[in-house]
Amino acid sequence: MRGHRCTASSRVETESDTDSDSETMRCISCKEYYGRCDAGTCKECYEEASETEEELKREIDDLKAKVAFLRFWSPLDHHITYRSSAGPCFTDVVLVASSDDGLTGTAPSVPVPAHKAVLVSRSPVFKAMLENEMEESRSGTIKISDVSYDALRTFVNYFYTAEACLDEQMAYDLLILAEKYQVKHLKAYCEKFLVSKLNWENSVVSYAFAHQHNAKHMLEAALSLITDNMDKLTKREEYMELVEKDPRLVVEIYEAYLSKQINTAAHKDSSSTKP
Amino acid sequence: MRGHRCTASSRVETESDTDSDSETMRCISCKEYYGRCDAGTCKECYEEASETEEELKREIDDLKAKVAFLRFWSPLDHHITYRSSAGPCFTDVVLVASSDDGLTGTAPSVPVPAHKAVLVSRSPVFKAMLENEMEESRSGTIKISDVSYDALRTFVNYFYTAEACLDEQMAYDLLILAEKYQVKHLKAYCEKFLVSKLNWENSVVSYAFAHQHNAKHMLEAALSLITDNMDKLTKREEYMELVEKDPRLVVEIYEAYLSKQINTAAHKDSSSTKP
Incomplete structure (x- = not known):
């Protein structure tokens, strides 16, 4: 099925647009010309998407007003x-x-x-x-x-x-309280913040913390960061401390690393056997 | 300035697409072909808009979770x-x-x-x-x-x-309470509902109600509906009642009608004097 066909010839650009050829159209949004390989949407879909965006923005305004009302x-x-x-x-x-x-x-x-x-x-x-x-x-x-x-x-x-106004220490403290008193929304809020602050320096400590306080997203993010840098892991002080303090957590790191390696190998194999 | 130009020929459709010609491109969203006059956006703008939409949806999810938390x-x-x-x-x-x-x-x-x-x-x-x-x-x-x-x-x-679960009577009752106890959020909520229920039958009553309880959006909407149907107005029972009860409100209807007529006339004049 074909749609959106012009019924009349409708070349919008003037003939003085020397660069334009039969393969260019003008983007309704950025106003630049594009060729076939850069084609996005037709006008109808563009307009629908704009309407959707407006609706979403209105919904956001409504929700913000609701939050302001419900806040104490x-x-x-x-x-x-x-x-x-x-x-x-x-x-x-x-x-x-x-x-x-x-x-x-x-x-x-x-x-x-x-x-x-x-x-x-x-x-x-x-x-x-x-x-x-x-x-x-x-x-x-x-x-x-x-x-x-x-x-x-x-x-x-x-x-x-x-x-809440968070820094890393406050996020750690509040996550512990949120877990203890089962305040899910606050726990997710702190976890999101801590995941955003995750780096190689704090990855092992974050991993152990996430484990202890049942913070799944943080655990996954920290574990992924660690298993991407296994060559540097064993030299870290926090690693050696963790081996002493809670070797089961270290085992889980190696298990995750192994599982990642096997997956990667399987993926490579299936790619290389394709004709 | 020109952008998004293909560096190589990249006709995506096969030659068997008999209907396609040099003026058609395929919409990335609805998958249909479009000509120059129906061009929407380039791929880059489409992708940006999609990302924006995703971000807005995430914001909505966050706000909904916040509302759920703050609700009692x-x-x-x-x-x-x-x-x-x-x-x-x-x-x-x-x-x-x-x-x-x-x-x-x-x-x-x-x-x-x-x-x-x-x-x-x-x-x-x-x-x-x-x-x-x-x-x-x-x-x-x-x-x-x-x-x-x-x-x-x-x-x-x-x-x-x-x-609140609203019907028209409940919306009227709650709007009165919201106005009396200055609960702005509830007043706006009721007003929005009542505007959505506005029709010719209830327009005069709605207009008088909105006036009495200082509901500006409802007042504007009702007034606009009434002044669009002035030929039918004077026959309405509610109109005659309003003339008896509160003639100043009736005067305001006529003033709004007159103002609309003058505006329309001015608009027509400026259109017709254009070369």
């Missing part, structure tokens, strides 16, 4: 401290960074105020904790162990805004 | 009644549909439980009401006048989900 101001924006936690924000619980080993320093941690309803709706762990009349629900205080005040504050703030 | 289960999903409003949802306020003129019937309205923190973050009116220790804040009961229980329930639910 966070109780932390109001600079509320423990003493005024029953104030105009109507918070009914506080989270406190606690460290059994005293690593957080000598000063007692400032409590982070929050709403039980918000915690419960974002985390199944908080839901179980607060709805089942456990100690935390009665006392109105939730202790979070082995976390800095900054990380805890950023963690709670994320529940209200779905946003 | 609503306390209404838990089938909570007044008696258990201090239960596992941690609600701390109830809204009650009240009607001074007794129009909501003889049965007392079922209270709709909610969280002060949610009401305050979605509506500046509730914010002022609840943060300033007014009667409603002390009693934990907010009376909403002239509204049905269903509309109130849907109104509160929207605060948690940014969604």
Whole structure:
């Protein structure tokens, strides 16, 4: 079936376009001339694609407005401290960074105020904790162990805004919290950030971290980076440390490497046997 | 400047494509042939547009995940009644549909439980009401006048989900509430729905409603529909009622009609005076 045929001769360019020949047409988008091998779409498809793009942009605007509506101001924006936690924000619980080993320093941690309803709706762990009349629900205080005040504050703030200002350390800290309290959206957010920061220098540490905290995308990305650079691997300090600390993870690296080699070989074979 | 020129002859179609001539190229999208007058884009622009589309779709997926995260289960999903409003949802306020003129019937309205923190973050009116220790804040009961229980329930639910199941009556009711409590997102949502339902039959009523509740998009759409059908207007019952009830609104219709006529005439003049 043929379509989009001109019914009349319609050479748009003038005869003074010396370079144009029967094989050139003018691109409706970049306005340059193209030959047959560079042909893209017909006008109808171009217009359809433009409409689709407009629709997608409208959908994005709608979704952004929805996010803005559903976002909370966070109780932390109001600079509320423990003493005024029953104030105009109507918070009914506080989270406190606690460290059994005293690593957080000598000063007692400032409590982070929050709403039980918000915690419960974002985390199944908080839901179980607060709805089942456990100690935390009665006392109105939730202790979070082995976390800095900054990380805890950023963690709670994320529940209200779905946003966090990340650097690598914060992303590591938040991913651990997100995994512990089953906040999937935050975990994916941190993982995406950490994958974007992946490089040869941090690949082995990232691999071990991803393994420990069940971060699949990060694990795959780190493993792929490592198996692409096996010749340099054994000289790295982190490698030697990992052999000492968790040799099973090192075995998995070699297994992945072997599997990649076999696949590549099989691919080459099938290519070379083709006529 | 010329680009996208083939360096070698690259006629893709075989000579057996009897219909193809030097003026046809094949669309990369719909696979059909097109002539010069139907040329769309070159390959490079097509590929760029495809990438843009993919990026926009990824952005939409990200935003949808964000909306899903920020959405609340609503306390209404838990089938909570007044008696258990201090239960596992941690609600701390109830809204009650009240009607001074007794129009909501003889049965007392079922209270709709909610969280002060949610009401305050979605509506500046509730914010002022609840943060300033007014009667409603002390009693934990907010009376909403002239509204049905269903509309109130849907109104509160929207605060948690940014969604509502609308029919025309519900959209009218919610738009009034959204205007009264300054919930802009909901107002825009209802207005969009009502504009989509606009027709000649409901145009005059819609126009008066939009005027009364400051719904600008709806007002413009209704006015445009009315001024396109002025010959039929004066016979309509709603028109005669409006002349009785609020003649200034009728004057505005005539002013808009006149302005449209003048514009059209000016446009015609400038077209006809062109050489």
